[in-house]
Amino acid sequence: MAQWSPAEAGLDLTEGRGFPVSFEAAEPGFPTDRGWRVFAQPIILLVLGLVAGVATVFAPGPELRFALTAATGGCLAAAALVACRQIWRQWRRRSGFRAAFDLVEHDPSPCFCTDENGAILFMNAAAERRFGDRKGASMARAISSVLPNASAVLFRQETAIRRRAAAHETVVTPRGTVRLAAHRMRGGVIWRLDDLADGQSRQGEWIGLPMMVVSQNDTVLSMNSAMRDVLGRRATTLQDVFGEQVLIPGRRSSLSGADGRIEVIPIVVPAKDGRREVYAVPGLAEPPAASVAARAFESLPVALLHIGADGNLLASNQQAQGLLGISPDAGGPLSHFVENLGRPVNDWVADTLAERIPIRSEVARAKTRKDETFLQITLSRIVDGTGPSLLAVLHDATELKTLEKQFVQSQKMQAIGELAGGVAHDFNNLLTAITGHCDLLLLRHDQGDQDYADLQQINQNANRAAALVGQLLAFSRKQSLEPEVVDLRDSIGELTHLLNRLVGEKITLSLSNDPGLAPIRVDRRQLEQVIMNLVVNARDAMPDGGEIRLETRMVQLTEVMKRDQAVVPPGKYVTIRVRDQGCGIPVDKLNRIFEPFFTTKRTGEGTGLGLSMAYGIVKQTGGYIFVDSVVGAGATFTIYIPAHEAMPEGTRTAGLKPSGGKGRARVSDDRRPGVVLLVEDEAPVRAFASRALRLRGYTVIEAGSAEEALETLEDKDLAIDLFVTDVIMPGLDGPTWVRQALKDRPDTKVVFVSGYAEDALDDSAEEIPGSIFLPKPFSLTDLTETVQRQLH
Numbered sequence: 001m002a003q004w005s006p007a008e009a010g011l012d013l014t015e016g017r018g019f020p021v022s023f024e025a026a027e028p029g030f031p032t033d034r035g036w037r038v039f040a041q042p043i044i045l046l047v048l049g050l051v052a053g054v055a056t057v058f059a060p061g062p063e064l065r066f067a068l069t070a071a072t073g074g075c076l077a078a079a080a081l082v083a084c085r086q087i088w089r090q091w092r093r094r095s096g097f098r099a100a101f102d103l104v105e106h107d108p109s110p111c112f113c114t115d116e117n118g119a120i121l122f123m124n125a126a127a128e129r130r131f132g133d134r135k136g137a138s139m140a141r142a143i144s145s146v147l148p149n150a151s152a153v154l155f156r157q158e159t160a161i162r163r164r165a166a167a168h169e170t171v172v173t174p175r176g177t178v179r180l181a182a183h184r185m186r187g188g189v190i191w192r193l194d195d196l197a198d199g200q201s202r203q204g205e206w207i208g209l210p211m212m213v214v215s216q217n218d219t220v221l222s223m224n225s226a227m228r229d230v231l232g233r234r235a236t237t238l239q240d241v242f243g244e245q246v247l248i249p250g251r252r253s254s255l256s257g258a259d260g261r262i263e264v265i266p267i268v269v270p271a272k273d274g275r276r277e278v279y280a281v282p283g284l285a286e287p288p289a290a291s292v293a294a295r296a297f298e299s300l301p302v303a304l305l306h307i308g309a310d311g312n313l314l315a316s317n318q319q320a321q322g323l324l325g326i327s328p329d330a331g332g333p334l335s336h337f338v339e340n341l342g343r344p345v346n347d348w349v350a351d352t353l354a355e356r357i358p359i360r361s362e363v364a365r366a367k368t369r370k371d372e373t374f375l376q377i378t379l380s381r382i383v384d385g386t387g388p389s390l391l392a393v394l395h396d397a398t399e400l401k402t403l404e405k406q407f408v409q410s411q412k413m414q415a416i417g418e419l420a421g422g423v424a425h426d427f428n429n430l431l432t433a434i435t436g437h438c439d440l441l442l443l444r445h446d447q448g449d450q451d452y453a454d455l456q457q458i459n460q461n462a463n464r465a466a467a468l469v470g471q472l473l474a475f476s477r478k479q480s481l482e483p484e485v486v487d488l489r490d491s492i493g494e495l496t497h498l499l500n501r502l503v504g505e506k507i508t509l510s511l512s513n514d515p516g517l518a519p520i521r522v523d524r525r526q527l528e529q530v531i532m533n534l535v536v537n538a539r540d541a542m543p544d545g546g547e548i549r550l551e552t553r554m555v556q557l558t559e560v561m562k563r564d565q566a567v568v569p570p571g572k573y574v575t576i577r578v579r580d581q582g583c584g585i586p587v588d589k590l591n592r593i594f595e596p597f598f599t600t601k602r603t604g605e606g607t608g609l610g611l612s613m614a615y616g617i618v619k620q621t622g623g624y625i626f627v628d629s630v631v632g633a634g635a636t637f638t639i640y641i642p643a644h645e646a647m648p649e650g651t652r653t654a655g656l657k658p659s660g661g662k663g664r665a666r667v668s669d670d671r672r673p674g675v676v677l678l679v680e681d682e683a684p685v686r687a688f689a690s691r692a693l694r695l696r697g698y699t700v701i702e703a704g705s706a707e708e709a710l711e712t713l714e715d716k717d718l719a720i721d722l723f724v725t726d727v728i729m730p731g732l733d734g735p736t737w738v739r740q741a742l743k744d745r746p747d748t749k750v751v752f753v754s755g756y757a758e759d760a761l762d763d764s765a766e767e768i769p770g771s772i773f774l775p776k777p778f779s780l781t782d783l784t785e786t787v788q789r790q791l792h
Contacts, residue, residue, distance in 0.1 A: 041082045048075045104190065112191040114139050118154065121188065143193060146178055147171060157182040161189065177222070209300060210264075210280040214238055221275065230280070232258025238278075242266075247278070249393070251359055251380055255280060265380055265391055267302050281391070303394035307334060307379075309387050311349045323394050325369040334392070338364035338375060352379045353388055363397050374401035425728070427465070428755030429682045431777035435462045436688030439780035443695070466777050483521050483621070485644055488552050488574060489513045495528055499535050499550075506545035509535070514553045518643035520574050526617045533610040534578040534637050541582025541635065549579040555640070566624050572643035579636045585629040593627065673697040674721035674791045679709045679737070680753075681729045685776075689724065692780045693787060705729060706737035713741050720748055722791055727754035738768060749790045753778070 050072075104111040110127035112120050118139045123131070134142040140151045147153055153169060160167035161184040168181040179194040210230045212223035218238040228234065235241045241255050249268040254261040264280040279300055297304060303319035311333050321328060324337050335345035345364070351357045359380060366373040376397040379390050438459045445452045496511060503509050531550070538548045553575045561568040585593060594615040618625045618639055629635035676698050680686035683704070690700045701720070703709040706729055713720070723741065727734040738750055750771035774786050 104192075107192070110193045112139060112142070112193075114189050114191065116188070118158075127193075139191065143180075146173070146193065147180070148173065153180060158189070212241070212278050214276045214278055216274040227280070230255070230257050230262065248359075249378070252382065265382070267300065267304075267393065269301060305334075305390075305392035305394065307349060307390040307392060309353060309389055311346055311353070313337070314389070320392075320394055323373070323375060323396060324366050325373075337366065337368055338377065339367050340365045349379070349390065352381060352390060355381060363401060372398070374398045376400075425755035428776040429685055431462055431466050432755075433682070433684035433688055435459060435466075435777055435779055436685070436692065436783075438462065440688065440691060440695075443780075462777070482523050482525075484524060485519050485521050486524050486527070487517070487519050488576070489517055491524060491528065492531070492550065492552065495531065499532065502532065502536060503539045503548060507539055507542060508547045510547060510549045512549065512551045516554050517552055518554060518572060518574060520641045521644040522621050522641065523617075527621070530614040530617050530639070531576065531578070533614050537610060538578055538580035538582065538635070541580050541584075546581040549577070551575075551577040551579070553577070554643070563626055566626075568624055568640060573640045574643055576639040576641070577636060579634065581634045584631040584633055585627070585635050586631055590627060590629060594625075673699060675699045675701065675719055676722045676724055676787065677701050677703065677709060677712065677720050679703045679706060679723065679725040679729075679734070681705060681726060685726075688780075689783060692783055693724075696784045696788075698787065706732035706734070710737055710740060713745070716744075720745060722749045722751065722787060724751045724753065724787065727752050728756060735768065738771075742768065751786055751790055 048071075104124045107124055108126055110130050111124045112127055113122040114120050120134050120137055120139055120142060123134060127134075131142050131145075140154050144150045153171060157167050157169060157180065161182050166181065166183045168179060170177060170179045177195070181192045181194070183190045183192075210224070210227035212227050212235070213221045215221055220235050220237060220241070223231075223235065231241065238247060242253055243256060245253050247253065247266055247268070249266055252263060252265055254263050262280075262282070264282055267279040267281055269277040269279070279302070281297070281300070281304075297306070297315070297317055300317065301319065303323045304317045305313060305320050306315040308314045313331050313334065316324070316326065316328070316330065318328075320326075321330075324330075326337060330337075333346055334349055338345060342362075348357075348362065352359070359378070361376050361378045363374055363376050366375055374397045376395040378393045380393070382389050382391055438455055442452070442455050442459070445455060492511065492513070496509070500509055535548060535550070542548075555573045555575050557568060557570045557573060559570055594611050615625055618641075621641060623639055623641040625640075626638050627635060628638070673696075676693055678686060678690055678693070678700050680689065680702075681704055686702055686704070690702055693700045701712060701718075703712055706725075709723075709725070710732075712718070723738055725734040725738060734752055734754075742748060742750075746769075748770075750768055751774055752771060753774045753776060755776040770790070772786065772790065774782065778786075
């Protein structure tokens with residue numbers, strides 16, 4: 001609807017000496033009783049001049065007569081000038097009002113002209129048709145049938161136009177939305193009243209389908225003419241329309257119509273400000289293409305399908321055709337258009353038709369679209385003269401399904417990580433027993449023994465198994481890291497010789513380092529393993545040869561970087577980029593390449609743990625790893641690691657050190673035997689450890705649990721030099737019982753052992769004086785040297 005402004009007509013909207021001012025024009029159609037005030041000043045001046053002229057005749061002396069004559073002339077001249085000025089201003093106002101009246105006379109919207117008191121001086125034809133002849137009445141009373149609180153709205157508008165030339169306000173009323181505009185001009189205000197509706201409400205007015213706009217508290221704000229015709233009245237609440245029924249979108253309901261209860265299917269569309277648009281779809285007695293509701297079915301802003309009793313598609317509206325990617329004449333069972341429901345689609349349709357299952361929404365994938373689109377589908381059963389049929393309401397659920405998929409993926413990765421950590425713990429206990437007893441056997445065999453080679457094979461394969469467990473711990477981010485400050489330029493330079501041997505002769509390895517590269521704080525050995533894994537993967541992607549580029553760069557992020565599911569905070573980062581010219585990674589596999597045991601290689605060519613281990617090490621280091629790939633053009637892996645800020649010397653980097661020590665203690669030549677309390681719940685590990693320590697001359701007291709160890713320590717005469725204890729045990733864990741024992745034996749040293757990473761120790765364990773950590777699996781030499789170092 002066009003908006004009118006007096007300025008468009010060339011009218012003067014500027015203020016005089018203040019607003020409001022009174023009308024001073026006497027124009028036909030303007031009821032006014034103050035026209036005489038226009039010439040009040042000239043009349044007063046004229047009267048004064050006449051009085052002075054009469055006094056001149058009776059003046060006694062020539063001087064006085066001259067003065068009175070001059071006064072008479074001055075008053076008459078001033079009266080003439082003021083009269084001319086008022087006549088000119090009056091003519092100007094009449095011209096302005098005449099132009100305004102001509103402009104709004106045929107305006108389709110009601111227009112009014114009022115004085116400063118709000119009295120109506122003029123109404124156009126549209127206003128008279130709608131409100132009747134209200135000239136002389138107040139504006140607030142005239143429009144009170146449209147605006148329930150008209151006085152307050154008018155007051156706000158009048159206050160606003162004191163500061164500017166025009167103002168408007170949009171008011172939502174129970175009967176619809178109204179816009180009241182006010183334009184200030186000399187001597188009065190011109191008002192314009194428009195009935196508004198948002199885009200959807202206007203659509204609801206012409207589709208011929210009963211609809212209404214409902215607020216959050218179920219108040220009916222407006223309804224179209226079709227709904228008013230069906231109800232035979234204006235409803236104020238949703239309960240007036242549907243009674244006590246709970247309104248469920250898509251489920252068959254009945255509304256209170258003018259001729260009784262009418263069966264409809266409500267469709268609810270969210271609108272602005274929490275409002276809802278409720279459409280009442282009538283029962284379909286035949287396919288919509290031939291029914292009375294055909295136009296409503298087609299123009300409703302909701303995707304709809306009509307499915308017959310045989311399960312075949314009878315009709316679809318434009319919204320559904322767009323979502324499914326089908327033509328208007330498409331037919332066949334619903335299973336031709338959607339899939340991945342979790343059950344056969346045809347069975348779901350048949351069960352709903354037979355009312356064997358309750359009505360609920362299901363999510364399926366659109367088969368007929370090229371892109372991946374998920375739909376939320378609600379089926380409602382309709383019974384009419386032709387028998388039962390179904391009305392399907394479709395909503396785009398692609399974004400919701402994507403979020404759900406990301407959540408499930410993160411949960412799966414977390415579950416696999418927990419499983420990997422638990423499996424690694426159990427394997428470490430087994431490997432400790434295997435390698436330990438193998439070491440004991442090797443002590444009784446020299447290299448000339450025929451069994452020596454077999455024992456070495458057992459030992460080597462146990463070490464390989466330990467490396468595999470280390471990869472599991474790397475993925476689950478539960479391995480023990482030994483971070484140190486590393487200059488990548490030196491580290492990668494030393495690694496290049498090994499990498500060149502790994503890639504072979506067909507592949508060229510190019511190295512590019514940023515000269516301004518900052519140091520990083522990482523576990524050097526683990527980071528080198530990550531780089532080797534990425535280079536080996538790049539080599540395997542290029543069986544016919546090519547180039548692998550290994551680049552390091554310094555990157556400054558000034559703002560948060562969001563990529564994939566990661567959020568990288570601002571700061572300085574060192575990036576490591578490995579590029580290849582191989583076959584690339586398909587898009588459908590990019591999201592899975594960091595999953596453990598997932599591999600694109602053939603069976604027997606890879607374990608699927610290389611990239612998952614790299615992912616775990618990078619994340620545990622505090623970094624991020626991303627992949628970019630184009631099929632046929634290669635792949636690029638990029639690692640972001642925070643640049644290291646200089647720290648004071650002596651800052652502890654990793655591991656539990658003896659209290660008061662400065663790193664690893666020097667092994668003493670003092671080999672005096674001591675008494676060791678060995679606490680281990682795994683019998684094979686305990687048997688190996690006790691035998692190994694006894695072979696070195698230590699006295700070993702064994703305990704299978706923390707409770708048994710505390711019971712042993714109740715003997716005050718028993719001297720104990722060292723506690724060797726597992727961390728995770730049934731009942732009391734290692735740090736808990738050790739803290740209790742140290743209350744009576746504060747000078748006893750402690751060695752914690754565990755198949756989990758060092759992170760399994762809580763923060764309070766680091767406060768235990770004289771304690772160090774020995775990870776499983778450990779060899780005979782590892783155990784005895786650690787015990788000797790602690791005791792001596």
